[in-house]
Amino acid sequence: RNRVLVTGGAGFVGSHLCDYLVARGDHVICLDNFFTGSKENIAHLIGKPNFEVIRHDVVEPILLEVDQIFHCACPASPIHYKYNPIKTAKTSFLGTMNMLGLAKRCKARFLITSTSEVYGDPLEHPQRETYWGNVNPIGERSCYDEGKRVAETLTMDYYREHNLQVRIVRIFNTYGPRMALDDGRVVSNFVSQALTNKPITVYGDGQQTRSFQYVSDLVKGLVTVMDGPEIGPFNIGNPGEFTMLELANLVKEVVNPKAVIEYRENTADDPKCRKPDITKVKTTLGWEPVVPLREGLERMVDDFKKRLGVE
Amino acid sequence: RNRVLVTGGAGFVGSHLCDYLVARGDHVICLDNFFTGSKENIAHLIGKPNFEVIRHDVVEPILLEVDQIFHCACPASPIHYKYNPIKTAKTSFLGTMNMLGLAKRCKARFLITSTSEVYGDPLEHPQRETYWGNVNPIGERSCYDEGKRVAETLTMDYYREHNLQVRIVRIFNTYGPRMALDDGRVVSNFVSQALTNKPITVYGDGQQTRSFQYVSDLVKGLVTVMDGPEIGPFNIGNPGEFTMLELANLVKEVVNPKAVIEYRENTADDPKCRKPDITKVKTTLGWEPVVPLREGLERMVDDFKKRLGVE
Numbered sequence: 163r164n165r166v167l168v169t170g171g172a173g174f175v176g177s178h179l180c181d182y183l184v185a186r187g188d189h190v191i192c193l194d195n196f197f198t199g200s201k202e203n204i205a206h207l208i209g210k211p212n213f214e215v216i217r218h219d220v221v222e223p224i225l226l227e228v229d230q231i232f233h234c235a236c237p238a239s240p241i242h243y244k245y246n247p248i249k250t251a252k253t254s255f256l257g258t259m260n261m262l263g264l265a266k267r268c269k270a271r272f273l274i275t276s277t278s279e280v281y282g283d284p285l286e287h288p289q290r291e292t293y294w295g296n297v298n299p300i301g302e303r304s305c306y307d308e309g310k311r312v313a314e315t316l317t318m319d320y321y322r323e324h325n326l327q328v329r330i331v332r333i334f335n336t337y338g339p340r341m342a343l344d345d346g347r348v349v350s351n352f353v354s355q356a357l358t359n360k361p362i363t364v365y366g367d368g369q370q371t372r373s374f375q376y377v378s379d380l381v382k383g384l385v386t387v388m389d390g391p392e393i394g395p396f397n398i399g400n401p402g403e404f405t406m407l408e409l410a411n412l413v414k415e416v417v418n419p420k421a422v423i424e425y426r427e428n429t430a431d432d433p434k435c436r437k438p439d440i441t442k443v444k445t446t447l448g449w450e451p452v453v454p455l456r457e458g459l460e461r462m463v464d465d466f467k468k469r470l471g472v473e
Numbered sequence: 474r475n476r477v478l479v480t481g482g483a484g485f486v487g488s489h490l491c492d493y494l495v496a497r498g499d500h501v502i503c504l505d506n507f508f509t510g511s512k513e514n515i516a517h518l519i520g521k522p523n524f525e526v527i528r529h530d531v532v533e534p535i536l537l538e539v540d541q542i543f544h545c546a547c548p549a550s551p552i553h554y555k556y557n558p559i560k561t562a563k564t565s566f567l568g569t570m571n572m573l574g575l576a577k578r579c580k581a582r583f584l585i586t587s588t589s590e591v592y593g594d595p596l597e598h599p600q601r602e603t604y605w606g607n608v609n610p611i612g613e614r615s616c617y618d619e620g621k622r623v624a625e626t627l628t629m630d631y632y633r634e635h636n637l638q639v640r641i642v643r644i645f646n647t648y649g650p651r652m653a654l655d656d657g658r659v660v661s662n663f664v665s666q667a668l669t670n671k672p673i674t675v676y677g678d679g680q681q682t683r684s685f686q687y688v689s690d691l692v693k694g695l696v697t698v699m700d701g702p703e704i705g706p707f708n709i710g711n712p713g714e715f716t717m718l719e720l721a722n723l724v725k726e727v728v729n730p731k732a733v734i735e736y737r738e739n740t741a742d743d744p745k746c747r748k749p750d751i752t753k754v755k756t757t758l759g760w761e762p763v764v765p766l767r768e769g770l771e772r773m774v775d776d777f778k779k780r781l782g783v784e
């Protein structure tokens with residue numbers, strides 16, 4: 163039986179990953195400090211014989227016996243990671259260090275959920291894994307961006323120094339059910355706004371682009387990379403690229419045609435564009451996303467309605 | 474009386490800084506784990522009433538009472554920082570975190586000796602402080618480069634979150650007496666080779682450039698920034714730019730005209746050029762370097778002869 167640790171398992175991505183692994187029959191340990199995650203996200207798993215939860219902060223060491231570690235614990239949305247930037251950097255560095263130490267002791271395989279933010283405000287478009295990025299080391303986003311970059315560094319050095327089995331995934335913007343309602347990310351904002359008849363808030367001129375992946379595609383990508391033979395780094399994302407204005411209009415169409423769009427000032431160091439080149443993972447591991455944006459938005463509306471208490 | 478902590482105070486830069494501060498009358502605490510530093514570098518200070526040494530590793534917390542912290546503890550030459558990359562990253566992150574925590578508790582002013590390596594293999598030339606850099610996050614140099622970048626991030630976040638008094642200095646290649654003989658850096662290699670009648674080893678085609686600053690200029694720069702009113706980051710370096718072949722020929726001229734030049738394979742991710750734009754520190758604080766390369770080389774020859782036991 164495969165004993166799998168999912169750190170950040172009560173979060174958005176982590177909880178969907180736990181669902182998948184529990185269904186597959188693995189023994190899953192979900193570790194979380196519940197900073198941005200919630201009991202609700204995993205409530206339906208509690209009580210299953212092959213699932214358990216540990217309340218723990220990854221900046222502290224922990225002793226467990228496992229075969230695989232999906233290391234997802236880290237606040238991921240700008241609102242949350244800017245809330246206490248020092249803690250964010252500690253989570254990224256110390257959390258990754260502790261989980262690598264654990265993996266080393268257990269001879270477990272370790273996967274880090276890094277991010278497209280390691281490319282920063284990219285000068286190469288779309289971004290390939292060979293691109294070194296354009297990141298402000300001392301800006302307001304750096305606790306997250308630089309935190310993830312150095313977490314990748316540590317991961318590669320545990321591979322090089324200790325021959326640990328490691329995997330590096332760079333996740334591009336992902337959306338779906340269970341996204342925190344208050345996390346300020348664009349898809350959850352727009353969908354909530356449209357559902358509650360508030361104006362859809364487009365930051366800046368709305369011409370900046372992102373590429374949005376539905377969470378079930380990501381989960382399959384993570385498992386594919388973990389079980390595959392290559393370290394990576396691998397971009398995991400959906401190459402469909404949209405401006406924020408296009409997204410706003412699509413949300414209107416799908417959720418509420420009467421919604422109004424309003425413009426707001428943009429935040430500091432906001433990347434102007436982002437789109438994964440997924441050639442590497444497609445050709446080496448055969449993974450690619452299958453859920454188009456419109457369909458993914460439709461799939462998340464029910465969950466948001468329920469949680470917002472509308473209709 | 475100014476109580477000053479110099480971490481890495483038994484190293485090349487730190488020991489010259491201790492000399493300056495002790496002469497100025499500060500009470501100096503030199504903290505070092507002696508990984509690359511040595512007792513020799515500070516032997517002449519031991520016994521002075523305003524100087525003391527603590528053997529301690531900055532990855533562990535420590536309680537001291539101080540007014541200023543010059544945080545220099547970190548292996549700086551590629552040979553040493555690649556020796557144990559995980560330890561290098563820990564020293565950079567945990568060491569900086571602990572010294573920031575100490576500064577916060579003492580309300581001390583904190584200066585970090587960052588590096589021109591945060592610019593990586595720069596696409597902007599010369600480098601200004603606004604440049605975000607071109608660094609490989611998962612290469613062999615990343616433990617140092619990314620370690621320093623995230624140390625700058627932490628420093629800025631202690632400023633933003635706790636209003637700590639911080640200073641960030643990005644040091645460009647520095648040379649002078651007391652450089653470790655075995656550290657593989659280009660100036661110490663060339664001077665040692667020329668003095669011992671070994672071939673001068675130029676890596677690659679020798680067309681890569683660096684800008685070399687004499688250590689007394691750096692020490693004045695560090696103190697100027699620490700005592701000045703601005704956070705930085707400030708580039709501290711000498712804008713005189715030389716190819717490695719030019720440097721080799723100058724060393725021949727100054728040290729040993731009979732020396733022979735030999736070419737060797739270059740190392741991974743070697744930056745092709747590097748030259749500081751020092752406009753910011755010059756205009757805001759009035760600092761600029763005064764020792765030209767030829768003169769600096771002449772000044773370090775005696776020290777190297779003594780330590781190598783030649784003539």
Ligand SMILES: NC(=O)c1ccc[n+]([C@@H]2O[C@H](COP(=O)([O-])OP(=O)(O)OC[C@H]3O[C@@H](n4cnc5c(N)ncnc54)[C@H](O)[C@@H]3O)[C@@H](O)[C@H]2O)c1
Nearest residue numbers: 170172173174175195196197198199219220235236238336
């Ligand atoms: N969702 C995306 O679009 C996206 C994009 C790129 C990368 N990622 C990465 O994927 C991972 C999961 O992101 P998410 O979207 O699910 O975010 P999330 O905030 O929903 O989940 C993160 C989880 O980690 C937990 N956590 C945070 N700090 C912790 C700590 N110190 N100790 C223990 N648990 C801690 C939180 O409570 C939460 O349950 C993160 O590492 C994130 O950086 C996500």
Ligand SMILES: NC(=O)c1ccc[n+]([C@@H]2O[C@H](COP(=O)([O-])OP(=O)(O)OC[C@H]3O[C@@H](n4cnc5c(N)ncnc54)[C@H](O)[C@@H]3O)[C@@H](O)[C@H]2O)c1
Nearest residue numbers: 481483484485486506508509510530531546547549644647
């Ligand atoms: N010399 C340069 O050209 C240069 C250029 C850029 C930046 N810097 C920075 O300046 C600082 C000093 O560099 P240097 O050239 O004097 O190098 P050095 O190796 O001579 O000095 C570093 C000192 O730190 C000590 N040290 C290392 N790890 C430690 C730890 N974990 N705990 C306690 N002490 C530790 C070493 O023993 C040594 O005495 C470093 O932070 C370096 O990154 C130097």
Ligand SMILES: O=c1ccn([C@@H]2O[C@H](COP(=O)(O)OP(=O)(O)O)[C@@H](O)[C@H]2O)c(=O)[nH]1
Nearest residue numbers: 222223224225226259260261263264266267
């Ligand atoms: O089962 C383990 C093994 C290690 N660690 C932590 O992981 C980190 C890195 O461990 P490693 O053995 O690589 O380094 P070291 O202990 O030598 O610093 C250390 O801080 C450990 O406390 C952990 O939390 N659980």
Ligand SMILES: O=c1ccn([C@@H]2O[C@H](COP(=O)(O)OP(=O)(O)O)[C@@H](O)[C@H]2O)c(=O)[nH]1
Nearest residue numbers: 240346347348349351363364365370406432
């Ligand atoms: O209500 C919102 C929230 C975000 N954004 C924009 O949407 C993009 C994606 O932001 P998000 O915080 O979701 O993710 P990230 O910037 O981390 O990719 C950015 O350009 C934001 O400026 C927006 O226009 N309106």
Ligand SMILES: O=c1ccn([C@@H]2O[C@H](COP(=O)(O)OP(=O)(O)O)[C@@H](O)[C@H]2O)c(=O)[nH]1
Nearest residue numbers: 533534535536537570571572574575577578
């Ligand atoms: O005098 C001190 C105060 C703090 N620290 C260390 O500095 C780090 C950061 O301290 P801070 O107070 O900022 O953070 P916290 O203790 O809240 O994590 C901690 O690991 C402390 O152990 C230290 O070494 N000496």
Ligand SMILES: O=c1ccn([C@@H]2O[C@H](COP(=O)(O)OP(=O)(O)O)[C@@H](O)[C@H]2O)c(=O)[nH]1
Nearest residue numbers: 551657658659660662674675676681717743
């Ligand atoms: O014996 C040597 C040592 C270094 N170098 C080159 O000198 C430059 C500076 O190297 P160093 O290690 O001194 O510093 P850094 O690369 O950190 O600037 C690099 O291009 C090296 O390839 C060289 O040609 N011969």
